[in-house]
Amino acid sequence: MKNLLSMEHLTNEEILHILERARAFENGEGSQLARSYNVANLFFEPSTRTKTSFEMAEHRIGCTVIPFDAGFSSALKGETMYDTVKTLEMIGLDAVVIRAKEDEYYNELLEGINCAVINAGDGAGQHPSQSLLDLYTIQKEFGTFENLKITIVGDISHSRVAKSNAAALTKLGANVRFLCPEEWAGQFEAHHSWDELIHDSDVIMLLRIQHERHSVSKSFSKESYHEQYGLTVEREAQMKDGAIIMHPAPVNRDVEIADELVECERSRIFQQVRNGVFARMAILETILKGRE
Amino acid sequence: MKNLLSMEHLTNEEILHILERARAFENGEGSQLARSYNVANLFFEPSTRTKTSFEMAEHRIGCTVIPFDAGFSSALKGETMYDTVKTLEMIGLDAVVIRAKEDEYYNELLEGINCAVINAGDGAGQHPSQSLLDLYTIQKEFGTFENLKITIVGDISHSRVAKSNAAALTKLGANVRFLCPEEWAGQFEAHHSWDELIHDSDVIMLLRIQHERHSVSKSFSKESYHEQYGLTVEREAQMKDGAIIMHPAPVNRDVEIADELVECERSRIFQQVRNGVFARMAILETILKGRE
Amino acid sequence: MKNLLSMEHLTNEEILHILERARAFENGEGSQLARSYNVANLFFEPSTRTKTSFEMAEHRIGCTVIPFDAGFSSALKGETMYDTVKTLEMIGLDAVVIRAKEDEYYNELLEGINCAVINAGDGAGQHPSQSLLDLYTIQKEFGTFENLKITIVGDISHSRVAKSNAAALTKLGANVRFLCPEEWAGQFEAHHSWDELIHDSDVIMLLRIQHERHSVSKSFSKESYHEQYGLTVEREAQMKDGAIIMHPAPVNRDVEIADELVECERSRIFQQVRNGVFARMAILETILKGRE
Numbered sequence: 079m080k081n082l083l084s085m086e087h088l089t090n091e092e093i094l095h096i097l098e099r100a101r102a103f104e105n106g107e108g109s110q111l112a113r114s115y116n117v118a119n120l121f122f123e124p125s126t127r128t129k130t131s132f133e134m135a136e137h138r139i140g141c142t143v144i145p146f147d148a149g150f151s152s153a154l155k156g157e158t159m160y161d162t163v164k165t166l167e168m169i170g171l172d173a174v175v176i177r178a179k180e181d182e183y184y185n186e187l188l189e190g191i192n193c194a195v196i197n198a199g200d201g202a203g204q205h206p207s208q209s210l211l212d213l214y215t216i217q218k219e220f221g222t223f224e225n226l227k228i229t230i231v232g233d234i235s236h237s238r239v240a241k242s243n244a245a246a247l248t249k250l251g252a253n254v255r256f257l258c259p260e261e262w263a264g265q266f267e268a269h270h271s272w273d274e275l276i277h278d279s280d281v282i283m284l285l286r287i288q289h290e291r292h293s294v295s296k297s298f299s300k301e302s303y304h305e306q307y308g309l310t311v312e313r314e315a316q317m318k319d320g321a322i323i324m325h326p327a328p329v330n331r332d333v334e335i336a337d338e339l340v341e342c343e344r345s346r347i348f349q350q351v352r353n354g355v356f357a358r359m360a361i362l363e364t365i366l367k368g369r370e
Numbered sequence: 371m372k373n374l375l376s377m378e379h380l381t382n383e384e385i386l387h388i389l390e391r392a393r394a395f396e397n398g399e400g401s402q403l404a405r406s407y408n409v410a411n412l413f414f415e416p417s418t419r420t421k422t423s424f425e426m427a428e429h430r431i432g433c434t435v436i437p438f439d440a441g442f443s444s445a446l447k448g449e450t451m452y453d454t455v456k457t458l459e460m461i462g463l464d465a466v467v468i469r470a471k472e473d474e475y476y477n478e479l480l481e482g483i484n485c486a487v488i489n490a491g492d493g494a495g496q497h498p499s500q501s502l503l504d505l506y507t508i509q510k511e512f513g514t515f516e517n518l519k520i521t522i523v524g525d526i527s528h529s530r531v532a533k534s535n536a537a538a539l540t541k542l543g544a545n546v547r548f549l550c551p552e553e554w555a556g557q558f559e560a561h562h563s564w565d566e567l568i569h570d571s572d573v574i575m576l577l578r579i580q581h582e583r584h585s586v587s588k589s590f591s592k593e594s595y596h597e598q599y600g601l602t603v604e605r606e607a608q609m610k611d612g613a614i615i616m617h618p619a620p621v622n623r624d625v626e627i628a629d630e631l632v633e634c635e636r637s638r639i640f641q642q643v644r645n646g647v648f649a650r651m652a653i654l655e656t657i658l659k660g661r662e
Numbered sequence: 663m664k665n666l667l668s669m670e671h672l673t674n675e676e677i678l679h680i681l682e683r684a685r686a687f688e689n690g691e692g693s694q695l696a697r698s699y700n701v702a703n704l705f706f707e708p709s710t711r712t713k714t715s716f717e718m719a720e721h722r723i724g725c726t727v728i729p730f731d732a733g734f735s736s737a738l739k740g741e742t743m744y745d746t747v748k749t750l751e752m753i754g755l756d757a758v759v760i761r762a763k764e765d766e767y768y769n770e771l772l773e774g775i776n777c778a779v780i781n782a783g784d785g786a787g788q789h790p791s792q793s794l795l796d797l798y799t800i801q802k803e804f805g806t807f808e809n810l811k812i813t814i815v816g817d818i819s820h821s822r823v824a825k826s827n828a829a830a831l832t833k834l835g836a837n838v839r840f841l842c843p844e845e846w847a848g849q850f851e852a853h854h855s856w857d858e859l860i861h862d863s864d865v866i867m868l869l870r871i872q873h874e875r876h877s878v879s880k881s882f883s884k885e886s887y888h889e890q891y892g893l894t895v896e897r898e899a900q901m902k903d904g905a906i907i908m909h910p911a912p913v914n915r916d917v918e919i920a921d922e923l924v925e926c927e928r929s930r931i932f933q934q935v936r937n938g939v940f941a942r943m944a945i946l947e948t949i950l951k952g953r954e
Contacts, residue, residue: 116721118714126438126449127457133436134408134461144717145437145729146710157710157912161924165711165911168935169718190925327457328449341482351460418730418741419749425728426700426753437729619749620741632745633774643752 079368081195082361083184084204085242090249092364093213099360100214100353109139109359115172115366118146120162121198122178127327127351128198128207132175135358144171160186167193173366176200194365202236208326209242211357213250215350216281219322223250229275231257231307232285232334235264239326240285255279257307259298272307276316284309284325284334300333309335314344322346371660373487374653375476376496377534382541384656385505391652392506392645401431401651407464407658410438412454413490414470419619419643420490420499424467427650436463452478459485465658468492486657494528500618501534503649505542507642508573511614515542521567523549523599524577524626527556531618532577547571549599551590564599568608576601576617576626592625601627606636614638663952665779666945667768668788669826674833676948677797683944684798684937693723693943699756699950702730704746705782706762711911711935712782712791716759719942728755744770751777757950760784778949786820792910793826795941797834799934800865803906807834813859815841815891816869816918819848823910824869839863841891843882856891860900868893868909868918884917893919898928906930 079092117136121129136143146166159178166174173194176183181201199205213223220226228247234240234256244254244266256268257275269275276282287303304310309323314336317323323335323345331337340347371384409428413421428435438458451470458466465486468475473493491497505515512518520539526532526548536546536558548560549567561567568574579595596602601615606628609615615627615637623629632639663676701720705713720727730750743762750758757778760767765785783789797807804810812831818824818840828838828850840852841859853859860866871887888894893907898920901907907919907929915921924931 116718126454127461130410130436130438130458131461137408137434137436138462142721143437144714144721145727146714147439147731156914158915161912162710164932165935166714168932169711169715169939170722170936328453330448331450348456348460351457352462355461418746419753422702422728422730422750423753429700429726429728430754435729439731620745622740623742640748640752643749644754647753 079364081184081197082206082365083195083197085206085209085246086204088206088246093210093246093250096210096357096360096364097214097217099363100210100356101218103138103356103359104353109363111139111363111366112370115141116144116170117141117173117175117362118144118166118171119198120146120148120166120174120176120178122148122176123199125177125198127354128177131351131354132198132207132358132362134355135362138355139359139363141173141362144169158186159183160190163187163191163193163195167191172369173362194369196361196365199238201238203238204242205238205326206242207354207358207361208239209246210361211350211354212239212243212283212324212326213246214357215324215346215353216247218353219346220280223247223252226252226280227255227278228252228281228283229255229257229279230283230285231309233262233288234258234266234268234285235262236288237285243283259307272313276313277318279317280321282309282317282321282323284323286326286328287330287333300330304333304336308333309339311336311338314339314342317344324350327351371656373476373489374498374657375487375489377498377501377538378496380498380538385502385538385542388502388649388652388656389506389509391655392502392648393510395430395648395651396645401655403431403655403658404662407433408436408462409433409465409467409654410436410458410463411490412438412440412458412466412468412470414440414468415491417469417490419646420469423643423646424490424499424650426647427654430647431651431655433465433654436461450478451475452482455479455483455485455487459483464661465654486661488653488657491530493530495530496534497530497618498534499646499650499653500531501538502653503642503646504531504535504575504616504618505538506649507616507638507645508539508544510645511638512572515539515544518544518572519547519570520544520573520575521547521549521571522575522577523601525554525580526550526558526560526577527554528580529577535575551599564605568605569610571609572613574601574609574613574615576615578618578620579622579625592622596625596628600625601631603628603630606631606634609636616642619643663948665768665781666790666949667779667781669790669793669830670788672790672830677794677830677834680794680941680944680948681798681801683947684794684940685802687722687940687943688937693947695723695947695950696954699725700728700754701725701757701759701946702728702750702755703782704730704732704750704758704760704762706732706760707783709761709782711938712761715935715938716782716791716942716946718939719946722939723943723947725757725946728753742770743767744774747771747775747777747779751775756953757946778953780945780949783822785822787822788826789822789910790826791938791942791945792823793830794945795934795938796823796827796867796908796910797830798941799908799930799937800831800836802937803930804864807831807836810836810864811839811862812836812865812867813839813841813863814867814869815893817846817872818842818850818852818869819846820872821869827867843891856897860897861902863901864905866893866901866905866907868907870910870912871914871917884914888917888920892917893923895920895922898923898926901928908934911935
């Protein structure tokens with residue numbers, strides 16, 4: 079593993095190795111890297127948790143983080159992604175973590191770039207580090223992925239998380255179902271009612287309504303979305319024993335999920351954030367070690 | 371002391387402890403913290419000196435500063451302050467330093483948050499770290515607060531500094547007077563002329579005219595403000611021996627104070643900046659130690 | 663050398679000393695500084711490579727970098743450059759690296775400021791650290807500057823790089839020629855055709871068309887600029903053996919230079935970026951050591 083671009087490039091073995099290293103880090107093990115590496119985080123879209131989570135992970139495995147202010151960079155002068163990353167490589171960066179608006183922006187970086195590239199989200203494409211922390215959260219809970227019933231709810235067609243997770247979970251043996259309004263199903267076959275899904279789901283994975291990308295919907299107000307597709311207090315009461323709630327956050331309270339459920343017993347929403355640091359330490363370590 | 375939210379929450383003993391630790395730091399003493407802590411600075415409003423001062427203080431007491439770009443964060447996606455801070459806590463932050471537009475934003479953070487919260491300015495509310503550095507500056511100069519005549523000049527009603535300082539100084543035994551145009555007195559009883567105040571003030575504490583919050587005044591140009599309420603060269607000449615001039619900065623030269631007085635012998639304006647690093651080291655140490 | 667403001671202030675000895683230290687750093691030598699220094703980078707204009715290059719250089723010579731977000735600072739509140747820098751000095755900064763829109767902004771800082779000032783670009787003025795890395799790149803290639811034929815191409819009159827380099831190279835014995843449209847020659851005497859220059863140039867130094875400062879030209883489209891003044895594949899074929907191509911970047915591909923030449927054998931464009939870190943380590947070390 080020389081880069082992390084898309085979940086589709088990862089074998090089950092690679093995924094399970096990263097989860098194992100995440101667990102080792104959570105148990106207090108140190109990094110296996112031979113030296114300190116220089117890393118920069120290039121976030122061309124707003125983010126709190128992903129960027130800060132990577133910063134913390136980098137710090138914890140002994141990397142030096144060289145600040146890069148994407149909102150104020152030469153990209154504003156029309157520089158290509160290739161030239162920006164090549165420049166950072168020549169400055170001495172060993173790895174760059176990138177979030178960008180363009181789907182598969184990393185295709186530009188496959189040739190001629192020698193520093194490691196970690197995709198922290200590409201447009202409406204993939205978000206593999208989020209996917210790996212989600213997998214880690216599920217594995218911690220259930221020990222396995224085999225035959226788990228996992229329901230992904232929301233704007234499937236625009237969600238990086240949905241696409242990354244659906245591919246990976248299926249490959250690992252889980253049974254993935256989708257719930258969303260007709261117009262948001264995209265290429266996927268989706269359910270349109272909670273009735274068939276709420277009772278037997280092991281994991282309910284809510285997606286964020288992305289105000290940035292489009293308004294909730296022409297056909298839905300926030301209130302009517304919550305009523306039809308949100309996880310209400312009534313629906314949570316119908317979930318089976320041991321089932322958990324996940325959300326990549328930031329949460330729109332009372333839209334995707336009722337305000338009072340965000341920190342309820344079933345919710346792993348803030349645990350996911352905590353797990354994210356361990357997953358990202360594992361990602362960075364695996365990639366940097368693979369280049370030693 | 372688990373957090374620093376408002377000067378009103380501090381006892382005189384807590385204030386004097388912080389000033390004592392600030393003095394120890396200025397004298398070259400090291401931090402008494404048992405380990406390195408992770409800190410983030412969340413500045414949702416522009417600031418040079420406060421943010422940079424905290425960054426330096428954090429560095430000097432051995433903290434790791436995890437960068438957080440408030441102008442580019444999930445707050446833009448409508449995330450609540452609670453969710454932002456809870457997220458940072460789960461990522462592993464031990465303390466967050468926050469400046470925000472909303473008065474008493476920290477009320478949201480009193481329950482459910484386990485990391486330390488340090489208020490670096492809330493709307494038109496309080497600015498306790500500025501207040502503590504002002505107190506430290508006065509204590510260094512006079513050794514005591516008892517019976518000092520302290521004149522605060524400017525937009526009292528909108529000033530975080532005025533409110534924090536007036537409360538604390540009065541509690542510590544000083545005699546605080548206000549000077550401002552009628553419309554800026556707010557809840558306070560104010561003088562409207564320098565005549566009764568210029569000769570016997572030990573400290574003249576000028577406030578910044580806050581262009582960001584409102585124009586100087588409908589009734590005043592910058593020139594006429596300077597003439598009526600500014601510290602002119604003529605007025606400085608009437609100050610008593612040993613009296614000092616303070617200003618939280620940034621200074622509007624020739625508005626609050628004549629350009630040539632900014633670095634005059636009586637001025638402690640840049641000394642305040644220097645003292646601020648020691649005061650903030652003391653604040654951070656006291657709060658983090660109180661949680662060990 | 664207490665500051666680095668403009669190439670015009672440097673003697674040949676000072677320049678050659680910096681190049682020698684850059685080479686030592688490239689060869690793996692460590693810094694000669696007695697302690698760790700605190701440095702801030704104040705970039706009031708967008709930049710990737712210069713800011714990141716300074717950050718890396720500061721890190722490599724053991725400095726502590728205190729973050730400063732110029733786009734979000736008190737300068738927005740109308741603070742003068744003097745007051746901003748004086749404040750940073752009082753906070754404990756030993757050196758500040760500044761890029762600003764105003765020509766010779768540093769004149770304000772010549773009196774009363776005790777921390778070191780390193781000019782990272784002033785308006786349409788100078789860009790001395792870029793110039794020093796260019797000189798280092800040329801020296802590495804040719805061993806000397808004497809009698810080298812160096813052709814600078816582009817918007818001479820608005821280019822910080824052109825001005826800094828022309829002055830320094832001439833002083834060091836090189837023969838500098840300019841090529842540009844009539845309207846961009848400014849105070850310089852320029853050629854208007856490649857014909858007299860392409861065959862005997864040792865160095866072709868292309869300048870960036872600065873979209874930020876003005877549109878390409880009223881009289882030129884990007885295509886016609888490329889045709890008349892750009893380095894095309896045909897022109898590169900006429901360059902003499904051993905001649906090299908330089909560009910301060912970011913490159914406008916197919917405007918100043920044909921896309922396929924950016925990483926051709928003659929090109930030193932990305933090598934310049936790499937050399938920039940060594941040159942900046944040398945600059946910082948020389949200035950901080952000069953103050954010990």
